[in-house]
Amino acid sequence: MNIIINHSSMVPIYEQLCDSIKKHIHEGLLCEGDILPSVRVLAKELKISALTVKKAYDSLEADGYLVTVHGKGSFVAKINAQERSEVIKKEIEKELENVIDKGRRLGLSDTELKEMFLLIIED
Amino acid sequence: MNIIINHSSMVPIYEQLCDSIKKHIHEGLLCEGDILPSVRVLAKELKISALTVKKAYDSLEADGYLVTVHGKGSFVAKINAQERSEVIKKEIEKELENVIDKGRRLGLSDTELKEMFLLIIED
Amino acid sequence: MNIIINHSSMVPIYEQLCDSIKKHIHEGLLCEGDILPSVRVLAKELKISALTVKKAYDSLEADGYLVTVHGKGSFVAKINAQERSEVIKKEIEKELENVIDKGRRLGLSDTELKEMFLLIIED
Amino acid sequence: MNIIINHSSMVPIYEQLCDSIKKHIHEGLLCEGDILPSVRVLAKELKISALTVKKAYDSLEADGYLVTVHGKGSFVAKINAQERSEVIKKEIEKELENVIDKGRRLGLSDTELKEMFLLIIED
DNA sequence: GTGGTCTAGACCACT
DNA sequence: GTGGTCTAGACCACC
Numbered sequence: 001m002n003i004i005i006n007h008s009s010m011v012p013i014y015e016q017l018c019d020s021i022k023k024h025i026h027e028g029l030l031c032e033g034d035i036l037p038s039v040r041v042l043a044k045e046l047k048i049s050a051l052t053v054k055k056a057y058d059s060l061e062a063d064g065y066l067v068t069v070h071g072k073g074s075f076v077a078k079i080n081a082q083e084r085s086e087v088i089k090k091e092i093e094k095e096l097e098n099v100i101d102k103g104r105r106l107g108l109s110d111t112e113l114k115e116m117f118l119l120i121i122e123d
Numbered sequence: 124m125n126i127i128i129n130h131s132s133m134v135p136i137y138e139q140l141c142d143s144i145k146k147h148i149h150e151g152l153l154c155e156g157d158i159l160p161s162v163r164v165l166a167k168e169l170k171i172s173a174l175t176v177k178k179a180y181d182s183l184e185a186d187g188y189l190v191t192v193h194g195k196g197s198f199v200a201k202i203n204a205q206e207r208s209e210v211i212k213k214e215i216e217k218e219l220e221n222v223i224d225k226g227r228r229l230g231l232s233d234t235e236l237k238e239m240f241l242l243i244i245e246d
Numbered sequence: 247m248n249i250i251i252n253h254s255s256m257v258p259i260y261e262q263l264c265d266s267i268k269k270h271i272h273e274g275l276l277c278e279g280d281i282l283p284s285v286r287v288l289a290k291e292l293k294i295s296a297l298t299v300k301k302a303y304d305s306l307e308a309d310g311y312l313v314t315v316h317g318k319g320s321f322v323a324k325i326n327a328q329e330r331s332e333v334i335k336k337e338i339e340k341e342l343e344n345v346i347d348k349g350r351r352l353g354l355s356d357t358e359l360k361e362m363f364l365l366i367i368e369d
Numbered sequence: 370m371n372i373i374i375n376h377s378s379m380v381p382i383y384e385q386l387c388d389s390i391k392k393h394i395h396e397g398l399l400c401e402g403d404i405l406p407s408v409r410v411l412a413k414e415l416k417i418s419a420l421t422v423k424k425a426y427d428s429l430e431a432d433g434y435l436v437t438v439h440g441k442g443s444f445v446a447k448i449n450a451q452e453r454s455e456v457i458k459k460e461i462e463k464e465l466e467n468v469i470d471k472g473r474r475l476g477l478s479d480t481e482l483k484e485m486f487l488l489i490i491e492d
Numbered sequence: 493g494t495g496g497t498c499t500a501g502a503c504c505a506c507t
Numbered sequence: 508g509t510g511g512t513c514t515a516g517a518c519c520a521c522c
Contacts, residue, residue, distance in 0.1 A: 008438065012521060016228070023230040049522050089239065092226045096243055099222055103215045107149050107208070110244050116212065117240050120219055121233050133520095135497060161509060172499050177510080185431065192254065194506035194509045258506060262474075269476040295507050335485065338472045342489055345468055348388075349461040353395045353454075356490050362458065363486050366465055367479050379505095381512060407494060418514045423495080440494045440521035 001037060005046050013048055017056040025065060025076055026084055036066065036074045063087075124160060128169050136171055140179035148188060148199055149207070159189065159197045186210065247283060251292050259294055263302040271311060271322055272330055282312065282320045309333075370406060374415050382417055386425035394434060394445055395453070405435065405443045432456065 003020040005013055024030045036042070039057060043050040057074050060066045065084075068074045103113050126143045128136055147153045159165070162180060166173040180197050183189045187210065191197040226236045249266040251259055270276045282288070285303060289296040303320050306312045311330075314320045349359050372389040374382055393399045405411070408426060412419040426443050429435045433456070437443040472482045 007441075008436065011225075012439070014521075019225065019228040023228060026230040052522055055521085088229050088231065089235075092222065092229065092231060092236070093239055093243065095222045095225070096240055099215065099218045100240075100244055102218070103211075105146055105149075106211045106215065108211065108215060112212075113215070113244060114241070116216055117219055117223075118237070120216065121223055121236060137497080163509085174500090175498060178497090180510095190254065191510070192506095193258070193511075195253075196509060257471075260506075265471065265474040269474055272476040298507055301506085334475045334477065335481075338468065338475065338477060338482070339485055339489065341468045341471070342486055345461065345464045346486075346490055348464070351392055351395075352457045352461065354457065354461060358458075359461070359490060360487070362462055363465055363469075364483070366462065367469055367482060383512080409494085420515090421513060424512090426495095437495070438522095439496075442494060 001042065001045065003046060005048060014052050014055040014059065017046075017048075017053065018059050021056070021060060022065060022088065026081070026088060028081065030076050032076050032078045034076045036076070038073060124165065124168065126169060128171060137175050137179040137182065140169075140176065141182050144179070144183060145188060149211070153199050155199050155201045157199045159199070161196060247288065247291065249292060251294060260298050260301040260305065263292075263294075263299065264305050267302070267306060268311060268334065272327075272334060274327070276322050278322050278324045280322045282322070284319060370411065370414065372415060374417060383421050383425040383428065386415075386422065387428050390425070390429060391434060391457075395457070399445050401445050401447045403445045405445070407442060 001024075003017065005016055007013070009016065011019075021030070021036075030036070036057070037045065039050050039053045043053045046053070057066060057068065061068055061074070064077055064079065066074045067077045100113060104110075108116075124143075124147070126140065128139055130136070132139065144153070144159070153159070159180070160168065162173045162176040166176045169176070180189060180191060184191055184197070184200075187200055187202055187206075189197045190200045223236060227233075231239075247270075249263065251262055253259070255262065267276070267282075276282070282303070283291065285296050285299045289299045292299070303312060303314065307314055307320070310323055310325065312320045313323045346359060350356075354362075370389075370393070372386065374385055376382070378385065390399070390405070399405070405426070406414065408419045408422040412422045415422070426435060426437060430437055430443070430446075433446055433448055433452075435443050436446045469482060473479075477485075
């Protein structure tokens with residue numbers, strides 16, 4: 001499960017975990033029906049609390065990425081890759097929109113915003 | 124002061140307040156030297172705790188937006204447009220970085236992110 | 247009464263006023279028995295509140311610089327110049343000691359402290 | 370944590386706390402990465418409000434002394450000795466300036482101030 | 493368990 | 508009147 005957790009990041013651990021698993025699914029490293037590591041196993045592997053892993057799995061289930069079967073484990077849910085990709089894009093688009101709006105509200109021009117964005121993404 | 128507080132937002136009240144005041148200053152509704160409502164008055168007006176308003180004012184003072192004089196009140200600080208602009212840029216840059224990081228964590232390529240950004244900013 | 251009040255200084259106005267009057271007395275611009283401007287007159291002249299002037303006079307009386315006679319006014323008290331000067335020196339010495347102590351506590355050497363002091367006083 | 374709080378001092382409790390912790394860090398009693406007592410624990414120990422401790426920790430974090438991780442605790446930040454030294458110098462310089470200003474306001478000459486300073490630091 | 497935020501009300505210092 | 512500080516206790520998010 002090649003997942004890296006950054007303990008000193010401002011992003012909560014459970015969210016980093018969610019994002020990593022979403023990415024794995026998106027890239028096809030995890031496919032429909034695949035079983036995920038148990039909460040306890042993954043917690044041990046990543047040296048984080050089992051409750052934190054549980055929270056991530058719960059969140060992924062709520063978003064339709066996983067299906068959990070009591071007593072058996074958690075499995076990658078059935079959605080086709082394209083749909084999944086769309087969901088992710090929508091999520092990021094929404095956040096980009098928010099930042100752009102805030103920038104404009106604070107008086108930055110679109111040109112300035114573009115320059116900032118390109119500078120960051122290409123550093 | 125035409126400020127709207129959303130009590131059910133995940134954004135802390137004091138932060139919503141900061142953003143609103145920054146916006147007012149930026150748009151010229153509040154100018155250098157203008158006095159702000161006293162913490163108690165604004166608290167009453169917005170139906171929130173005076174301490175919450177105080178926290179927002181403290182944060183704005185730390186960022187150089189306000190100057191507070193004991194026993195007199197809080198005033199819009201004197202910064203030139205360029206300095207203010209630098210502060211704002213730093214803030215937006217930080218947020219852009221966060222979104223780009225998240226996009227990458229979710230498996231989007233830099234090319235995809237760029238396309239999304241340009242599409243949004245030019246619509 | 248050539249006194250300058252800095253409204254944006256961190257030093258309280260009443261303290262600035264005290265210090266200025268002490269200095270006048272120390273320099274002999276105000277001598278034993280001289281009458282000071284009435285609270286209201288001085289307040290008007292300096293464009294500050296009469297209560298603030300009153301507080302300064304009270305403080306100076308408590309320190310033995312003034313004597314106030316009800317219905318007549320406030321007068322410079324009788325202490326010889328040398329005594330007065332000693333009081334002021336004691337006050338400043340105490341504050342210098344505090345800063346030096348704090349500097350040492352935080353790990354600065356006496357040489358560093360001396361350099362800093364001389365740099366500041368000669369700029 | 371061997372910290373002493375003086376409730377009747379004019380120095381705010383949260384500031385006394387800040388100074389004590391800075392001192393501990395500077396003296397090496399608290400080292401990079403060390404965890405500090407939780408706000409609640411320290412509050413109980415010192416018999417003060419948890420909010421007051423929180424305010425001190427916030428201030429130390431703003432000054433780069435601490436890093437706080439949500440749900441985990443506050444840790445001594447990683448700064449090299451030189452950076453830390455710069456911060457301390459700035460702080461002491463500011464205080465020296467204040468005392469020198471006050472001395473001048475009270476009519477002491479720079480020569481007198483220098484003599485007093487050298488006498489104190491060499492006693 | 494941890495920190496993050498908010499409240500309502502108190503007392504003090506400054507104007 | 509103003510801001511500055513402190514308290515005790517609450518609820519939430521995160522680990």
